[in-house]
Each structure stands twice: as structure tokens, then as C-alpha cells.
Amino acid sequence: SSNKLLIKGGTVVNAHHQQIADVYVEDGIIVAVNPTIAVGDDVYVIDATGKFVMPGGIDPHTHLEMEFMNTVAVDDFFSGQAAALAGGTTMHIDFVIPTNGSLTAGFEAYEKKAKKSCMDYGFHMAITKWDETVSREMELMVKEKGINSFKFFMAYKGSLMISDELLLEGFKKCKSLGALAMVHAENGDAVYEGQKKMIELGITGPEGHALSRPAVLEGEATARAIRLADFVNTPLYVVHVMSIDAMEEVAKARKSGQRVIGEPVLSGLALDDSWLWHPDFDTAAKYVMSPPIRKQGHDKALQAALSTGVLQLVGTDHCVFNSTQKAFGIDDFRKIPNGVNGIEERMRVVWDIMVESGQISVTDYVRLTSTECARIFNIYPKKGAILPGSDADIIILNPNSSFDITAKSHHSRVDTNVYEGRKGKVSTFIVSLVQMVYCTARTSIKS
Ligand code: URP
Ligand code: ZN
Ligand code: ZN
Ligand code: ZN
Numbered sequence: 115s116s117n118k119l120l121i122k123g124g125t126v127v128n129a130h131h132q133q134i135a136d137v138y139v140e141d142g143i144i145v146a147v148n149p150t151i152a153v154g155d156d157v158y159v160i161d162a163t164g165k166f167v168m169p170g171g172i173d174p175h176t177h178l179e180m181e182f183m184n185t186v187a188v189d190d191f192f193s194g195q196a197a198a199l200a201g202g203t204t205m206h207i208d209f210v211i212p213t214n215g216s217l218t219a220g221f222e223a224y225e226k227k228a229k230k231s232c233m234d235y236g237f238h239m240a241i242t243k244w245d246e247t248v249s250r251e252m253e254l255m256v257k258e259k260g261i262n263s264f265k266f267f268m269a270y271k272g273s274l275m276i277s278d279e280l281l282l283e284g285f286k287k288c289k290s291l292g293a294l295a296m297v298h299a300e301n302g303d304a305v306y307e308g309q310k311k312m313i314e315l316g317i318t319g320p321e322g323h324a325l326s327r328p329a330v331l332e333g334e335a336t337a338r339a340i341r342l343a344d345f346v347n348t349p350l351y352v353v354h355v356m357s358i359d360a361m362e363e364v365a366k367a368r369k370s371g372q373r374v375i376g377e378p379v380l381s382g383l384a385l386d387d388s389w390l391w392h393p394d395f396d397t398a399a400k401y402v403m404s405p406p407i408r409k410q411g412h413d414k415a416l417q418a419a420l421s422t423g424v425l426q427l428v429g430t431d432h433c434v435f436n437s438t439q440k441a442f443g444i445d446d447f448r449k450i451p452n453g454v455n456g457i458e459e460r461m462r463v464v465w466d467i468m469v470e471s472g473q474i475s476v477t478d479y480v481r482l483t484s485t486e487c488a489r490i491f492n493i494y495p496k497k498g499a500i501l502p503g504s505d506a507d508i509i510i511l512n513p514n515s516s517f518d519i520t521a522k523s524h525h526s527r528v529d530t531n532v533y534e535g536r537k538g539k540v541s542t543f544i545v546s547l548v549q550m551v552y553c554t555a556r557t558s559i560k561s
Contacts, residue, residue: 117141120153121545124162124510126500128169129481137167139506146502160545162510168480169498170204170507170544171461172487174377175353175429178208179227183451185439188527192230194432194457197525199233201458202542204507205497206432207236207487209265215243217251221259234507236491238263238296242273244280252287262293263491265353268335269300269327269404282342289348294490296351299335299360300327300405309448320390320398322447324406332405333359340367340374349373351490354431356382356405358415365424375490376425378416380456381532383428384463386410389532399440400530402450403431420482421473427486428464430456434528454532458524461509462517466538508545515541 119139126135126147136151137144153159178194180187189197191208198206208228213219217239228235239261241248255261266284267274276284281297288295308326312318317325336352340363343350355361355376364376387407392398401407419425433453443450464483468474474482488498495501500508517538521531 118153118157119506119545120151120157120159121162121167121508121510122159124165124167126167127476127480128499128501129477129485132477137500137508139508142506144500144502144504144506144508147500160510164514166476166511166513167500168509168511169484169500169504170509171198171202171483172497173198173203173206173430173432173457173460174427174487174491175379175431176206176208176457177431177433177453180209180211180433182433182453183449184442185435185451187433187453188436188439189432189434189457190230191228191235192232193525193527195231195233195235197458199544200525202461202509202511202544203457204509204544205234205236206457207238207491210237210239210261212240212242215248217248217255221255221261234497234505236493237261238265240265240267240274241284242267242276244276244283249283249287252293253291256291256293262291263296263351264288264293265296265298267298267302268339269298269302269305271302271306275302278338278342281339282346285343285346285348289346294351295343295348296353297335297339298354298404299332299339299352301331301335304331304334313446313448318446319395320402320443320447320450323402323450324387324390326447327404327406329357329359329408329412332357333363336360336363340364340372343374344372349375351375351377353377353429354379354382354405355416355425357408357412360405361416361419361425365419368424375427376419377427377429378420378425379429379431380460380463381407381431381454383413383416383420384467385532386413395444396437396440396530399443399450400437400532401454402440402443402447402452403433403454404452417467417473421468421478426482427490428460428482430460432457434526436529455524455526455528455530456532458526459519459531459533461511461542462538462540463533463536465511465513465540470538470540510543510545512541512543513539515539517541
């Protein structure tokens with residue numbers, strides 16, 4: 115028998131519209147959305163009265179089982195996705211990291227990691243060096259593997275960073291392939307100098323991380339990437355916009371008509387850097403990520419930019435390391451593996467800081483957490499909408515419930531949580547999703 119489901123009486127929310135309606139699902143696909151739908155008794159019925167029925171969250175930025183800074187992120191495609199589902203996120207897009215510079219080998223390695231999946235996912239790909247082989251492989255990835263977004267690192271000197279010359283080559287290649295260029299925007303040479311200076315001054319603790327790579331270096335690289343993308347005339351997606359400095363560059367470019375997308379991540383919207391000065395190393399080290407979480411004020415400014423459309427969607431950069439891994443940097447902050455959690459917390463904390471606070475509407479919430487990501491990566495309206503024909507990746511959001519975040523009960527494998535102790539009054543419940551369907555992301559932005 116087929117798999118039939120009716121979600122009754124909830125407020126169905128899409129980015130463009132909300133209405134009280136029933137949603138009828140068969141075999142993981144939404145069949146109908148109407149004020150009243152009558153069904154036979156072979157259909158499982160869920161009463162959603164007083165609750166919101168929404169497209170599941172889509173996290174555009176995760177790093178599951180990523181090999182990074184001499185270790186491996188502890189959430190893999192199973193535990194990371196379990197955490198995502200527990201938090202109302204039903205799809206994520208991860209970054210394939212090339213294996214010794216080979217995109218093909220990197221893609222195969224990530225296909226293998228992703229075999230543990232329990233929900234849909236897509237892939238971006240990182241470009242960490244440049245030559246003729248990489249250029250040809252990019253074409254292969256786009257034409258045969260469904261990858262259509264490439265991240266270039268302007269930081270992590272000595273490992274992932276590439277020069278402006280290679281950044282230009284990469285942007286040109288993206289343009290010719292109709293792919294979307296993404297940047298990690300920090301001035302890697304200046305960061306390297308800043309780090310050396312901190313160590314020379316005897317500042318070896320986690321606060322040295324923030325002090326060595328200030329917002330001005332993020333602003334500079336963001337401006338440079340935006341201008342180079344303009345020079346090449348290709349769209350640009352700035353990942354993890356963490357500072358006012360970077361946000362203002364995105365704002366200026368968009369105002370001038372340039373096709374630039376800015377992605378703040380949950381940590382940048384909801385935290386400030388005071389934790390990095392905590393006297394307990396383990397506590398401070400869990401907040402180390404790049405670009406760094408900024409001083410109080412940047413968080414509120416990024417929230418405002420999101421609510422006014424200057425920034426378009428929310429990611430997490432979920433990339434988690436246990437305390438024992440963070441402790442690699444006990445004597446030198448440069449060795450603390452960079453990354454924080456968020457895949458499980460994004461939906462509830464964004465609701466709390468953006469909707470409960472009155473900064474955005476419920477339809478805006480759906481746009482920022484799901485629909486806009488689906489549109490940018492060309493999987494809308496299969497994902498990101500409650501419409502006939504869409505995948506039934508549906509969540510029921512209860513605005514009169516509660517959450518209380520703690521590492522003791524979260525679903526991620528990491529032994530800490532940067533949102534430890536945070537409470538709010540919302541919960542999410544996954545009612546249906548298309549499981550185990552391989553689904554790659556393709557961008558819709560054309561140059
Ligand atoms: O600190 C971070 N962000 N770790 C993940 C890698 C990256 O730069 O996104
Ligand atoms: Zn990055
Ligand atoms: Zn990242
Ligand atoms: Zn799919």
C-alpha cells in the first residue's frame with residue numbers, strides 16, 4: 115500500500131504566502147494544499163491546529179566528516195543529519211574538499227562519506243589549487259556530477275588559500291560554466307602576520323584568534339572578491355559573513371546592482387566574541403571558528419541586514435570538533451581546529467532571535483531558512499515550498515512550546531555546544547520527508 119498522509123488545520127507557510135489549509139501527501143510528494151481535504155481511513159492524519167506547517171530547513175553550509183587542521187570533524191553524514199532532523203532541517207549542502215588537489219578523487223571520497231545519509235543533501239566543491247587539470251575537472255563536476263557552486267579560500271595560508279591570480283582564473287571558469295563562485299573572505303596573508311604577532315606578544319590563548327584576524331581583514335577580502343567578481347562579471351556568494359565590515363561591502367555592491375549574495379551563519383547572528391576571553395581554555399576554544407565571531411554589535415547589525423534583505427539566507431558552517439581536538443591548540447591558538455556547531459540549533463534560534471523578537475514575519479522566516487537557499491541552488495520548488503509536486507520535506511513548528519539547548523541532550527556527536535543554556539519557546543517536528551534520495555544542488559543564477 116502507498117504511503118498517504120494528511121496534515122490538517124495548520125497554518126501553511128510559504129515564502130510568498132500563508133493560509134490555514136490541509137496538506138495531502140502521497141509517497142513523499144505533496145499532492146494537494148487546500149482549505150479542506152477529505153480523505154479515506156487509509157490515510158494517516160496529523161492535527162496541526164494552532165501550529166505552522168512549513169518547508170523543512172535547508173542549511174546551505176555544513177562540513178560533515180571534514181578533514182581539516184590535522185583532524186576530522188566528528189559529525190559524519192549520519193550524526194550530522196540526525197542532528198539536523200532533530201532541529202527541523204531536512205536538507206543541507208556540504209563542501210567537497212579535493213583529495214590532494216584532485217576534484218574527482220575528492221568527489222568520490224564525499225560520495226562514500228554520504229552513503230550514511232538519512233536525508234537529502236547537496237554538494238558545493240572547494241577549489242584549493244589551480245592548474246589545467248583542476249580547470250578541466252571543474253567542467254566535469256558541473257556537467258556530470260551536478261555540482262554548480264565552487265568555494266575559493268582567501269584565507270588558511272599554506273593549506274586551502276589561493277592567490278588573487280588563481281581566484282580570477284576560478285571566477286572566469288565559473289562564469290564560463292554558469293556556476294556560482296563562493297568565497298571565504300579574509301586576507302590570509304595579513305591573518306598569517308597577525309597570528310605571528312600575537313604569538314610574539316605571548317598571546318597564545320583563544321583570544322589570540324580574534325585579535326589576530328580582525329573584521330577589517332574580512333571587510334578587505336570581501337571588497338576585493340566583490341570587485342574581482344565585478345571585473346569578471348560573474349555572480350558571487352559570500353559565505354559566513356561575520357562582520358559589519360563585510361556586510362557593508364555586500365550592501366554596497368547589491369545597491370549598485372551587482373549580483374552578490376551574503377550568507378550570515380547562526381554563530382555570527384546569535385553570539386559575540388566575549389567567550390574567547392573565558393579563562394577556561396575548553397570553554398573559550400569551542401568558540402574558535404573563521405572568520406571569528408565578532409564583538410557585540412556585529413550580531414545585531416547582521417540580524418538587521420537579514421531583516422532588511424541586505425543578506426539573503428542563513429547557514430551554520432556546522433563543523434564540529436571535540437574538546438580533545440580543540441585541545442591541540444592549548445599552547446597555541448593557531449592549532450585549535452576551527453569550527454562550531456549549529457545544524458541542530460539553526461531553526462529554533464533563528465525563530466527566537468528574528469521572529470519572536472519581531473524583526474521578521476513567519477513568511478520571511480521560511481524564506482531565510484529554506485526557500486531562498488532552494489532558489490539560489492536551483493532546487494526550488496522541489497525543495498523550499500509547500501506546493502503540489504514539491505518533496506514532502508515538511509516540518510510542523512509549534513510556536514508555543516519550548517527548547518533548552520545543552521550538549522547533554524543534543525543529537526550531534528560533539529561533546530560541547532556553543533548555545534549551551536540557551537532557552538526559547540518554539541519546537542519543530544519533522545512529519546515527512548523524502549529519504550535517501552540523492553539530490554545534488556544546481557545553481558540558477560546565470561551570468
Ligand atoms: O571555522 C570554520 N569556518 N571552519 C570550517 C571551514 C570554513 O572555513 O568554512
Ligand atoms: Zn570558510
Ligand atoms: Zn565553512
Ligand atoms: Zn531530493
